Amino acid sequence: MILVPRGLRASNNTVREEGEQEVMWNTCLWRWRIIGIFLIALTVSGCPKKPSPTGSELGDVGDNLDSQGLRERGLAPGDQEARVRDRIAGERDTSGGGSLQDISFDYDSFDLSQEARDILQRNASWITKNSVAKVEVEGHCDERGTVEYNLALGAKRAKTVRDYLVTLGVPTGQISTISYGEELPVCREASESCWQQNRRAHFQLVSR
Amino acid sequence: MRRLERVRRRWVWIGMLIGTFLTGVALPVVEAQIKLEITGEGGRTIPIAVVPLSPLGGGSEPRLSEEFTGVMTRDLDLSGYFQVLDSSHGEAPGEGVTPESINFQHWADLGALALVKGGVLFDGNSLVLEVRLFDVAQRKQLGGKRYRGERKDVRRMTHRFADQILLMLTGELGPFDSRIAFVSTRGSSGRAKEIYMTDVSGTQISAVTRDQSLSLSPGWSPSANRIGYCSYRQGGPYPHVFDLQAGAPTRLIAAVGYSGGRWSPDGSRVAASLEQEGNSDLFLLSPEGREIRQLTERSGINISPTWSPDGQSLAFCSNRGGGPQIYIMNVNSGNVRRLTFRGDYNTSPSWSPKGDAIAYTTRSGGFRIMTIPVRGGEPQEIAPGEDPSWSPDGRYLVFSTRGRLRLARKDGYGVKQLTSGGGDDTSPAWSPRLE
Numbered sequence: 001m002i003l004v005p006r007g008l009r010a011s012n013n014t015v016r017e018e019g020e021q022e023v024m025w026n027t028c029l030w031r032w033r034i035i036g037i038f039l040i041a042l043t044v045s046g047c048p049k050k051p052s053p054t055g056s057e058l059g060d061v062g063d064n065l066d067s068q069g070l071r072e073r074g075l076a077p078g079d080q081e082a083r084v085r086d087r088i089a090g091e092r093d094t095s096g097g098g099s100l101q102d103i104s105f106d107y108d109s110f111d112l113s114q115e116a117r118d119i120l121q122r123n124a125s126w127i128t129k130n131s132v133a134k135v136e137v138e139g140h141c142d143e144r145g146t147v148e149y150n151l152a153l154g155a156k157r158a159k160t161v162r163d164y165l166v167t168l169g170v171p172t173g174q175i176s177t178i179s180y181g182e183e184l185p186v187c188r189e190a191s192e193s194c195w196q197q198n199r200r201a202h203f204q205l206v207s208r
Numbered sequence: 209m210r211r212l213e214r215v216r217r218r219w220v221w222i223g224m225l226i227g228t229f230l231t232g233v234a235l236p237v238v239e240a241q242i243k244l245e246i247t248g249e250g251g252r253t254i255p256i257a258v259v260p261l262s263p264l265g266g267g268s269e270p271r272l273s274e275e276f277t278g279v280m281t282r283d284l285d286l287s288g289y290f291q292v293l294d295s296s297h298g299e300a301p302g303e304g305v306t307p308e309s310i311n312f313q314h315w316a317d318l319g320a321l322a323l324v325k326g327g328v329l330f331d332g333n334s335l336v337l338e339v340r341l342f343d344v345a346q347r348k349q350l351g352g353k354r355y356r357g358e359r360k361d362v363r364r365m366t367h368r369f370a371d372q373i374l375l376m377l378t379g380e381l382g383p384f385d386s387r388i389a390f391v392s393t394r395g396s397s398g399r400a401k402e403i404y405m406t407d408v409s410g411t412q413i414s415a416v417t418r419d420q421s422l423s424l425s426p427g428w429s430p431s432a433n434r435i436g437y438c439s440y441r442q443g444g445p446y447p448h449v450f451d452l453q454a455g456a457p458t459r460l461i462a463a464v465g466y467s468g469g470r471w472s473p474d475g476s477r478v479a480a481s482l483e484q485e486g487n488s489d490l491f492l493l494s495p496e497g498r499e500i501r502q503l504t505e506r507s508g509i510n511i512s513p514t515w516s517p518d519g520q521s522l523a524f525c526s527n528r529g530g531g532p533q534i535y536i537m538n539v540n541s542g543n544v545r546r547l548t549f550r551g552d553y554n555t556s557p558s559w560s561p562k563g564d565a566i567a568y569t570t571r572s573g574g575f576r577i578m579t580i581p582v583r584g585g586e587p588q589e590i591a592p593g594e595d596p597s598w599s600p601d602g603r604y605l606v607f608s609t610r611g612r613l614r615l616a617r618k619d620g621y622g623v624k625q626l627t628s629g630g631g632d633d634t635s636p637a638w639s640p641r642l643e
Contacts, residue, residue, distance in 0.1 A: 080443035087441060088422055089398040108531065108553065145571050146555040146594055147391075147424055147635055149525060149532055151438070151445060151466040152481070152488040152509040159486025177486070178444055179466075183397050183422050 048095050083136075083206060084178070093202055099126050100135065100203035103161070104196055107144070110156040112164060120161065123203060124168035131174070137161045138202040139179045142195035147181060154179030161201045176206070233292040254377070255293045256284060257320040262305055264338065266330030272359070274326070276337070276366050280324060282409045283370035283384045286615060288622030289377065293320055299460045305340060312347045320344050324373070334358055339369045341376055344425040351376045364642075367407065371641075374601075382409045382582060383599035385641040388606055389416065389426040389435050390613060394631025396420070403437055403450065404633075410613065410626030416450055423448075425635055430475045432639040436460070436468030447480050447497075466511050469493060472519045479503070479513035479522055490524060490537070503537065514559045514566070515569040516582075523547065523557040523566050534568050536582070547580060550587055555576075556595045562602035565618070569594045577607050579618060595634065608634040 036138035093102075100123045112120070127135055139154030139161075158177035166172055187194035258280045261273040284290040300311035305325045315323050324439040326339035342354035353372055355365040367384040374382030389405045395415065396402055403423045405414040417423045426437045439448040439457065447460040447469050460469050461480070466488055469478035477500065478493040490503040490510050504510040509527045516522070523536050531552040537544045548554040553571035559582075560566065567579045567590070577590040590596070591616060593607035606615050611632035616623040627633045 060385070081441075084440050084443045086420060088400050089420075090253070091398055144571070145553075145576075146512075146575075148438075148466050148481070148511045149509065149555045151424070152511050155464075155483055155486050155488065156509065162486075179483075180422075181424075181445075181466075183424070 083201045102200045105199045134207045136204045142198040151181035154181045206207045256322040257293045258289045258324045262327040264327040264329040279366040293439035383601045390636040392631045426637045428639045481511040517563045560602045596637045606636040
């Protein structure tokens, strides 16, 4: 017990004791959302039609993996947790995007510049060519803003990138999004060039 | 003297009857002659002396006395109402803790207008702390309290009497028997952040979460036994609840969201901002995380809900008009009006427990804390900083400035630093008063 010192019985009596939080799924809306999340998870993980015969494909790390490798690297919930944990534990962005290049944004904006569109076209053709690749688009912000607003802004950035990739023909099942707001800067100086590096969409290969 | 002894003994007896309640037992009170009003720059500060505790029996413990004077001095200083005199002057020889036994001239000569004196009585594992406030010029006791508890409760007893001092001199209970939750990088590796909390002195800092992840945007439940926050511990930004008594986090809802849930003042509902296809919308949830109603349905950003004290309205941040601005929604009717018009970047609203004002962050050059009347009107600048949160008495704001927590009076005067070093401290949330 952290909040109320044990000796303070008056306090203990008045602090309401309530049961553990339980997540309940009583409304249809949420039930459908959960089913939706499951369906997406199944699609993304490439739910195997037949079991993987051997583990030999796991050694492949090139850009042109066959679909066999994917099964062992699927998007199980644990993978998502582990990947996010690794991203947070690191001091810098990993080169987890392979050949996929980051794009940058203007301050408080999620509009795509022409330069960003050009990069996204190259990224789109790579993702389309590597049809087994699964890519997570991360939306990031610089630190000049409030935490919650930047989380929401990062989500808009990631979603804008995802939508643009889809218009370029990338299957929706190959892309997921996440916002890290201002929480994972790659540069920590207070300068415009540094802020610009932080205002980015980063591409993280989650399986290939 | 004999009468007072009798009164004292009677109160001790009643104190025993009530048992080990911390709730202070009132000692005889006279009307306060020193009245404090805060007007304009700095207002008037009262020179006050805080005297080390006298042993009332059962032995003495100098460290406990130091703790008492340390916490009391810090609280009185933070309040902005007092100039705490150097207590090393000490007492006049042979002084006691009752008005008859105090050499008021000695304290008047030192420049004190008010005097805090107390004594401690050890009784096995428990102790009794008795503290009184005196008006030096009137040579009168303004009030006193007797607290019973364990050795470790002395800090809290002291905070509670500091609250009483503000009550006696300003007519309103102080905010010191409370906690401040905040986000910090201290003790974390990589880019992780955890939730911490501290007492209002800023010195008793303890870890709340140990997720080794990103823990953001804390907010308190009305009874101050839970903290709502946003955590990446399960692979994305999800609203979580940390139960302080169980010492464990639970996910509130299986949806991505950008703030911890915010409990309504009566605790019956939770407002949360959840992601919908890249947009963020406000939802009303049950405390168990069931959806009651969607409150906003716009493309864009709707975040950072904060409840009015009557539970009828929410202020929030939205970019529906272009840049982020503060809006107010009537929760029942759904009617929304825009509150802020000055500046193009206004975020992180916090509704005063007094109901009349909203504090928020504005960007103009750097980031600044502002307040604005709830009915609208001219914003007032408080201090440089971000993410304001009101004290439970609505007289102070805590916020972060360059990774340090700071406190200011709501008129912007009396800025004090609460934390320093050890990491970046941000997003403070001041708890309701502890009960």
